Amino acid sequence: MKTLYIECAMGAAGDMLMASLYELLPDKEAFLNTMNGLGLPGVALQAKSAKTCGIAGTHMAVTVHGEEETEPAAPGHSHGEAQKEPHLHSHPHDHAHDHEHHHDHEHPHDHPHEEHDHMHSGEQVHDHTHAHHHATPGHIAEIIDALPLPQEVRTAARAVYDDIAKAEAKAHGCPVGDVHYHEVGALDAVADVTGVCYALYLLHPDKIVVSPIHVGSGTVRCAHGIMPVPAPATANLLEGVPTYGGSIRGELCTPTGAALLAHFASGFGPMPVMTVEQIGVGIGTKDFGQANCVRSFWGNTREEANGQITELVCNIDDMSPEALSFACSRLLELGALDVYTVPGTMKKGRPGHLLTVLCDADKISDLAREVLRYTTSNGLRVRRCEKYFLEPSVGTVETPWGPVRVKYARGFGIRHAKPEYEDAAALARKNGISYQQVLEEVLRKIDGNT
Numbered sequence: 001m002k003t004l005y006i007e008c009a010m011g012a013a014g015d016m017l018m019a020s021l022y023e024l025l026p027d028k029e030a031f032l033n034t035m036n037g038l039g040l041p042g043v044a045l046q047a048k049s050a051k052t053c054g055i056a057g058t059h060m061a062v063t064v065h066g067e068e069e070t071e072p073a074a075p076g077h078s079h080g081e082a083q084k085e086p087h088l089h090s091h092p093h094d095h096a097h098d099h100e101h102h103h104d105h106e107h108p109h110d111h112p113h114e115e116h117d118h119m120h121s122g123e124q125v126h127d128h129t130h131a132h133h134h135a136t137p138g139h140i141a142e143i144i145d146a147l148p149l150p151q152e153v154r155t156a157a158r159a160v161y162d163d164i165a166k167a168e169a170k171a172h173g174c175p176v177g178d179v180h181y182h183e184v185g186a187l188d189a190v191a192d193v194t195g196v197c198y199a200l201y202l203l204h205p206d207k208i209v210v211s212p213i214h215v216g217s218g219t220v221r222c223a224h225g226i227m228p229v230p231a232p233a234t235a236n237l238l239e240g241v242p243t244y245g246g247s248i249r250g251e252l253c254t255p256t257g258a259a260l261l262a263h264f265a266s267g268f269g270p271m272p273v274m275t276v277e278q279i280g281v282g283i284g285t286k287d288f289g290q291a292n293c294v295r296s297f298w299g300n301t302r303e304e305a306n307g308q309i310t311e312l313v314c315n316i317d318d319m320s321p322e323a324l325s326f327a328c329s330r331l332l333e334l335g336a337l338d339v340y341t342v343p344g345t346m347k348k349g350r351p352g353h354l355l356t357v358l359c360d361a362d363k364i365s366d367l368a369r370e371v372l373r374y375t376t377s378n379g380l381r382v383r384r385c386e387k388y389f390l391e392p393s394v395g396t397v398e399t400p401w402g403p404v405r406v407k408y409a410r411g412f413g414i415r416h417a418k419p420e421y422e423d424a425a426a427l428a429r430k431n432g433i434s435y436q437q438v439l440e441e442v443l444r445k446i447d448g449n450t
Contacts, residue, residue, distance in 0.1 A: 011252025014192025019060035019282030021199035057281025171232035216252035305386035317352030327374035
């Protein structure tokens with residue numbers, strides 16, 4: 001099984017993740033050509049050779065109108081690269097780790113930069129004055145939807161941005177619609193997010209495992225003052241994810257990094273037993289006395305069962321078909337995952353059935369009792385089994401006649417897609433066409449997006 005393991009010993013940020021994945025790509029030049037041909041105004045990507053504590057890797061420089069959004073950080077306050085995430089009526093400001101990150105702050109949008117005593121993402125060290133410009137989540141969605149990238153990449157990028165906007169809104173107790181992006185910071189953030197999504201699309205791993213994430217410690221300065229690390233939005237995005245603080249003072253994981261990892265990770269934990277074929281190293285620009293990088297390990301793991309299931313089994317030879325059918329229906333209603341019968345010949349040559357009920361482990365006692373209640377069996381057998389399964393999801397495909405839901409299942413390098421029968425049949429009836437015609441159109445659209 002093709003497995004990607006991402007080591008976040010120094011946190012995570014969009015450009016460092018992208019740089020580590022870039023090193024794994026078979027055609028690096030084609031990746032950069034595609035990213036630089038997206039048409040994002042003034043945005044350019046350049047892969048630069050870099051080192052950290054003697055470890056060679058790549059620093060992915062994302063520039064807007066020729067300027068990379070980095071600046072010196074206040075001592076003891078930051079670790080990250082230029083901040084580029086969404087704000088609540090806010091403007092990105094830089095961290096010193098080559099991580100992007102925005103902390104939200106509210107103030108009017110028509111004042112000049114010099115009214116503040118802090119730098120904004122996209123500003124330069126020299127003096128200048130210009131009005132702030134903001135982009136809404138809807139505007140960012142429009143930008144992403146218009147990018148010349150596969151639909152799967154655009155869908156993933158939008159999902160990551162949606163997660164960030166929700167986390168920022170939750171952190172500040174405001175509607176998602178009140179979250180705004182600084183115009184310049186938003187553009188290089190779009191490059192970071194889509195770059196990671198596109199690199200993963202090209203690599204197409206069967207499984208992504210992420211280490212526990214080092215978030216840093218201490219505080220970070222923003223317009224409202226000093227806020228704790230991890231920042232509130234980052235903490236919201238990492239709910240349910242293994243994290244730790246460590247002794248390094250500053251912010252190591254940004255909202256973009258957190259959102260990307262939370263979106264794509266199949267699981268979090270130590271490196272699995274794997275045969276490593278390549279290692280990608282994405283390097284930040286700051287010196288912390290230890291290697292400032294994200295490492296991505298690409299290789300193979302043995303395909304293992306990804307779940308467990310229980311079978312409740314009994315032989316039945318003295319129930320009518322109607323009574324057995326009723327029992328099967330009730331067991332499904334009471335929480336069985338599946339119920340089926342197999343005809344067989346019982347003792348003394350009597351025709352009968354083998355009844356099998358599939359359920360989760362926490363349902364064994366309840367469903368065993370119900371099997372005895374609704375059948376004539378005086379006993380049953382319990383089998384605990386490992387199982388292999390594809391992860392289910394649901395999507396929608398647009399046809400000339402209307403939308404059709406599609407059930408997807410993915411895993412182990414396999415993808416299944418099945419149009420929802422009732423949706424396709426309803427469109428066929430409404431438009432006076434055959435079911436097969438709708439089905440073929442849906443399948444054509446699915447194949448075109450792979």
